[in-house]
Amino acid sequence: MNRTSPIDSASSVDPAGTPAGIATAPFFVRGALVEGQDVRHTSRDLGADFTTPALDLDQVVTPRSELPPLLGVKVSEIIDFLVETGHALAFDRNPHMRACLELLAATNPLPRRVVENLYRTAPELLSRASLESMVTSNFGGPQALDGWVTRTDRRGNRGHLRAFPPRMVHMLAGNAPAGCIASIAQGALVKAINLFKMPSSDPFTTVAVLRTMAELDPAHPVVRSMSAVYWQGGDETIESTLYRPQFFDRIVAWGGGPAIMNVIKYLGPGIQLISFDPKSSISLVGREAFASPETVAEVAERVAEDTTVYNQEACLASRFVFIEGERAQVEGFCAELADRLAVDRTFASAQAPPPAADLRDEVEVMVTMGELAMWGGFDGRGLVVLSDQPVDFHPANKTSNVVIVPSLRDALAHVTVATQTVGVYPWDRKTELRDALASAGAQRVCRVGTANMHVPGGPHDAMFALQRFVHWMGDDDIER
Template sequence: MTTTTRASGTTVIHVIRGEAAEGGPYIDHGRGDTAFSAPALDLNRLVWPRTEPGPAFGVPSAEIVDLLVETGEALKTDRQGLLAEALEAMVRVSPLPAEVLERAYAVLWRSFQRPSLRAQIDHELGGPDVLDGWREVRLPEGRLASVRAFPPRLVHVIAGNAPGVAAMSVVRGALTKGVNLLKLPSNDLFTATAILRTMAKVAPGHPVVRSFSAVYWRGGDATVESVLFRPQFFDKLVAWGGEATIRGALQYVGPGFELVSFDPKTSISVIGREAFATEEALTEAADAAAADATFFNQQACVASRFQFVEGSDEDADRYAALLRERLGVAREFSSADGPRVPAELREEIDVLRSMEPDYRVWGGYDGRGLVIRSPEPVDFHPDGKIVNVIPVAALSDAVTHAGVATQTVGVYPDARKAELRDALACAGVQRVVSLGRAGGMPPGLSHDGFYPLQRLMRWVNDE
């Protein structure tokens, strides 16, 4: 991707039905160091008429998988330099440090591997036959019917907290065979378009390539969204993001236009008393918990923010001190240095420092990790490599602090998962994982409590 400087920012390139859209009138967005310019939108070009099928509606799923695999190989080698140029531009707008972005871009190709693509089709849809045609099913009383997962028309409002969200959205959109309009987030203006332009280099003019557009508009802009977010153009709005994004999307939901929401979530960890059996076990638990807490420098929903330790205050203090050390270690998707703690939060934490022994704090405000031990969860949102440790008499006590907004719960040791998972599921939790394995979601499993491909499709019966 070619980037050019306009004023103090960067020019964003759009993709319209598989073709890069450069030039033309630009609209400036942002301020100061984060300023950028994006091409003005032609809304008519962002919809596919319902009077004709989408470009990829009739493409065999095996051919789509082959194309995605080839795209992954092209992303891995990046011979065209599109990812490299996108990465250079991303550093200007992303809250993540350059070293984390570099490592995240280096593994984007993993989302396009054949086994993971097949797993999504097989586990979420029951196989490719229902994508490629009509699956016959036998009903009660011997009646026969047929069902098809029909290609949808999707508009995606994607999140920019991790580059993998863009890759995931492209893969899912392609596997549905539908048409896809991606709204670029202001903190990731380049990943989705770099992937789509790479796909276009692999197979110019391919129906799947022509099934994608990716553009930027300011979130909540009614002059755009009131026109596009309509059932005559799209079946579903696939929205990622915070509460404001989801509430903004809800105003457009109505008959024929459904919301598929990846809601804002937080994640927690629970550490059993087995961690205190030996120093080796304690180190193992603290290291695994730190990996979960620092995933994408705690920008991702899967990142642990609250950690419940089965034991006394003294046990929790031993654990918290070791956890603080491990938070400052650079990992594949985290840096040793995170964002500095903002002034207003520093003031609140300083008050907690003065409240020993009920509260204890380890670490400073330099972004290398900070741990707060408290009798109950703190009433602010730990962020930027801040973790709140809460001692509990039994791990079952931690369940009362989980809810529908809790996405992932990491458990140590593994043997304790079985006793907790039903209660956690009842509370509203969507994932229970081994401590240290919160980052990344295996393809083919549910995401936020549902199977995405199954939810994205339009299911049609022939009875």
């Protein structure tokens, strides 16, 4: 294996110090912090520079001759440690998370206040109830994770089964800085050997969480099972070396279409892709919303809540609203929605980055031609466009496309396998629509206004991921 990733001399940094104003992102490798300013990178979203150590590929690969550190550790003990980690991540007491908040101001497009709220709430992912629900919903209990489970057929032959720890590369998403906490928890619960590839918009948080774990117990098998590093996505020299079945079983990819397509070329026998690929979400609003002005205002507020999650960077953020009603009624709803988009929320800011210039030009042309009606503006406070058919562009930066339909069932024609979350109003119409939504490819249905809330233990992107992470090993004991 090539021991160290090549360093372009144009991106090298004087080892004597980091240039003023450039952040340094350390690595965490199998329980140890690795510091250095050997390589200079640029974040994708904001174009900010940061430095990292050189990547030694031998350090981040655990030979298959070594059993996973967590193999003999009970799930209950892993959960105990993760719960303790959650307590230690309390923002006001954790210097690593507070330092990350300042560093992310340069690399991540989310406002500082929103990132802080994420840091304050994300440790809830490590609550005992949440962790235990994941194990129960995915495996029915910890038995197959903790050892060999035996079943006997009608002939008396015995089959033994174990959910064996996998070796995984996690390509982390950059749109939710605290999302790495969920990935760390998942990797620990399946007792995996984990390599986290951090995103350029957040090359800091994952290491901060792992450092917190190491301060609790540097020798803990969970800590020794975790590595977090950064390289520029698409670096063929690194990825063609790492993405091999002799090193890893699974690539767990959170990312945009190009990132997913880049990984696919490395797949083959022995290495699988588990993809949380790009999704889009919608709202379905029945004519019941127009029962009174108060109901219109309430539904508009709920749709705005769903639209603005992470300033519409999240896959579960609503982008299209299919609504039953008369034109005049719907126009009133659009005006209400535009007002509610321009509100500070826990996970959204009153003013986000403005829509791209090409989207603005397209909307203005369509409004001039009478194809769209528009409320709000292009300043990042929120834009609502009303049309008879969904627009061809991808609504972003707090943009909502409202589409009038004769019936919510007519909206099903626009639901695909890329539709993640569908918010419905009124609530009782979820039952009427959910089978048809699933058949069309949608993956989750909820009440409008609750897209960013979850019942613990549910599927994500139409799968129970932990079941797919593990290496299912069978031992057939057949008497002849």
